[in-house]
Amino acid sequence: MIKLKSLLPEWFKVGINAGQDFEVGKTEEIFIQHYAGWKSEKFPDMVKVWRGTNSPHNKIRPGDFVTFDRDYAEGYVTGKFGAIVKAILPSKDLKVYKMEPDSSEMVYWPHGHSIKKFTGHVPTFKEFWEEFR
Helix, strand or coil: CEEECCCCCHHHCCCCCCCCCEEECHHHHHHHHHHHCCCCCCCCCEEEEEEEECCCCCCCCCCCEEECCHHHHHCCCCCCCCEEEEEEEEHHHEEEEECCCCCCEEEECCCCCCCCCCCCCCCCHHHHHHHHC
């Protein structure tokens, strides 16, 4: 285990007091070395991310799953016109979902983004059936 302080970006410090030393396990150490570089002083402020989609016209939007690995994103390409899209995003706006070298997954969640509450009516199956049969 190693002690880290300034190397990790804010999005990585889930449930940890930012700015304090804490111990990092082998998985975290390998992840950091793989993406930030060996003996890096800090994680980059802007990072290139990839996403597999069903159309080359899709863009990466808040709430989308993204990865640092182009090959991993390729596994999520679907449909006849599927494509891999990329973007350069602030690392502080990424939330770690899965942390493994060559198969990282993050959620792009910019500061201030929230899920809008649905205020409409969701019909029961019977209502739906009566309306559309």
